[in-house]
Amino acid sequence: MGKLTPMMEQYMKIKNENKGSILFFRLGDFYEMFFDDALIASKELEITLTGRECGLKEKAPMCGVPYHSADGYIGKLISKGYKVAICEQVEDPQLSKGIVKRDIIRIVTPGTVIDSKMLDEKRNNYLVSIYLNDKGIGISYVDITTGELYTTEKNEKDINKLINTLMDELAKIKPKEIIVNKDIYDSKIRKTIENRFNSTVNKSPEWVFNTNESEKIIKNHFNVLNLKGYGIEKLDFSINSISALLEYLEETQKISLAHINNISKYNIDNYMILDINTRTNLEITETIRDKTKKGSLLWVLDKTSTAMGARMIKKWIEEPLLDKKLINERLNGVEVLIDNIVIMDDIKEILKEVYDIERLVGKISYGNCNARDLIALKNSIKILPELKEILGELNSFYLKKLSKNIDLLIDVHELIENSIINDPPITIKEGGIIKQGYNKDLDELITASKEGKQWLSKLENSEKNRTSIKSLKVGFNKVFGYYIEITKSNLDLVPDDYIRKQTLSNSERYITPELKEMESKILGAEDKSTILEYKIFNEIRNEIRNEIERIQNTAKIISNIDAINSLAQVAYKNNYIKPNINNNGLIDIKNGRHPVVEKVLDEEMFIPNNTILDTENNRLNIITGPNMAGKSTYMRQVAIINLMAQIGSFVPAEYANISLVDRIFTRVGASDDLSQGQSTFMVEMNEVANILNNSTSNSLIILDEIGRGTSTYDGLSIAWAVIEYISDKNKIGAKTLFSTHYHELTELEGVINGLKNYKITVKEDGDDIIFLRKVVRGEADKSYGIEVANLAGVPSEVISRAKTILSELEMKDINNDIDFKNRTYNKDEEILGAKDDQINIFSYKKDEIVKIIQEIDLINITPLESMNILNKLIKKTKEI
16 A cells, blocks of 8 residues: 655644545645645636646645745635645744644634635625524624624524524525534524525534533633623523634634724614525615626715725615614714815825735734834824814714724824835834834844845945956855856956856856955845844734734724715715604605616606505505506615615605614515525515514514416405405515506405505506606506516517407406306405405495595585586496
8 A cells, every 4th residue: 555655644633633624735836735635626726737747646636836826826726615724834944853844823714714816895704603593593603894783683482583683684694604503503493594605614612512612712712800891791592602613713823812992782672684585586785687886876976085985884784773863863974074075075086095004903913914004004103183173073972983983093103104115015023114213223234234235336446446357246046145257258257366156158257355244244134134024024023912802893994984974975965864863663765766777877867656554554555557667666765765774874856754674575576496495485485474473563564476386366355354464454565666467456445454555657648659758646456567577578479469468358357257246255364265265355446436426515515616526436336
């Protein structure tokens, strides 16, 4: 069989300790991969697969990448869901007596990426930890590039509700990687998470969930005696999820993460809940079609100047508030900035000078920042006094509070200003980064080196004069040091005291005893100064690391300022108005607009619409009208306006009185979920079930077509039953917009309290229709499906045949044998159990006729009014 070589034995030992990762094994200037890792990497990275003698009968499969360009290759592997263990030489090869000692310095995973080239600067890169059992759930997540750590938990014995909570939170967090306890990993939940969120899921070791161990892990990381200061001492689920998170970071990062120095505890119930369907359907942060920011609500609202501000406004959009006071604080801040547009513009320009301080702090903590990063930090700090001053002048509690809490970080600025040159090189181990005058010993070494180089320059001139060789030159390379180079045509003029050092094709290189002595002084000074500079730089970096918490606090304030200023810019530019916020259930919008659609229409004029929803007479609006007429846009805009108001943004309308809602639900369109083995109709029903099981009287529900994926009577029955269930105050009673092509449902107005009919207006011009996109009271009298098909370019032959079939079906419907008229309807009867799918809408129409007659005021009625009523009665009787 043979025996592995010592180097391959070392490789196998390290590999066996890191079986779940692709091992990047440092050999000289390359990271090499062997055996299965090489097979995977060569395929995924499209690099050449070779072989290496390893002591066995056959060569070991091998491939490699240059160490200086490894980040790009690592990024490709991480994007495909792999982990990469980076194994470095941890001792000087020249000092090693045998095999160079190697060890894992870091394991890179999708949730622990720190390389800026692999990150989206405007989005957080979250690693999530989940602990779930039959009593509750803990969810914690961290962005190691910024140090933000959040945790929440929920006590609940209903496993379905726990899973819903988990899915809603993951839809908000959008994690790159997830670690879970055994109960989740071994269940179907894991597969659902992987498919729905396209995240890598790993299992946490069970020992971290032992109460003593979990608390110990957290206390050790934060260097505290108890957890009271973080408010989690009684949150067992949070403690378990945090401990698993920190243990995973310790295992993969191999260093102390000092910038993860706080735990932000939050309550899920403090924010509007948006499930994954709603986030997708409303296109809050990305579009449905392209998964891009452009075309989303975030695209409209994000006019931030900094990467920190961009991440903050995204967080605001994903977490609408339920606290009226906090919402009004933000709204008032936006209002004050709009009233002071010069200051608003000044803030925007000032913040353009600010770098991503949060991620700079992460690099400082990791120890991988360079001198240019510190200069970026210094320049960012430089603008703080001006920013603090102009904010303090504004009459806004929110902005004044931010201004007051800005730490000017004068000491950090002075440290960098006094020590680091303004335009340092990228590398930190080759010198040239520390200012003259900062360190006396360094100055002396640099002076000695400079004087030596000046001496060399003089030596070249003096030797030219002494030898009469005009082409003589003094040079240097890292292998041979300093030398005197003489071309071969001048070799006869070489003095006797020159000592040959190297022969080239066209010249000879020489040294002299005097040059050798000076070389020793110069190189000695340079080596010492380079080593000393690196030491000084590390001291400066460590000194700044001690102030990380202060820097982070100021960075967070800047991100809030940037976010609120962005909302003000958008509101001013797009003519948004300040909404009134209430808790009484009223949503009253005058001439509301869809913020995204109106931006992408270009030259077309967006048609604004009114909306009235409340908890009594206008709880549920049924909206009819043809496809393409604007029903979906209208309903979405109502939901988005409500969401914008609750993040503290002005809204696109002439007037808006907005009630806080605890959740927004949307069911818009449907598609197969083949990965879960579900049909279009099953997906639709799952979404409907989620809405009916989780909405409250304080929710806002958007339903765009229910029951279209099954037979007409089945679908109509389901839609009808859903309407009754939602509108019933004893069951839900939520504010609802319900669009439908089942015109029969419009007959429910006057029968179900709080239900009103609305329609999207169209204008007919012969066989053509014009979409007016105006929502008005009433119901559409037809669907215009064939007309829409015609507009879409369906062949005329098909259109003509469709009209013929429609005419025949309508005649058949009039003469059908089903006896709707004599069918009685018990309101307590379950619609889905109606015999022969017979839906009695005619008894409703009779009730309407009776109601119309009962409401006639015979004493005060005018002749015109009486004619109108008579006409209405005749129309109703014809429908029966």
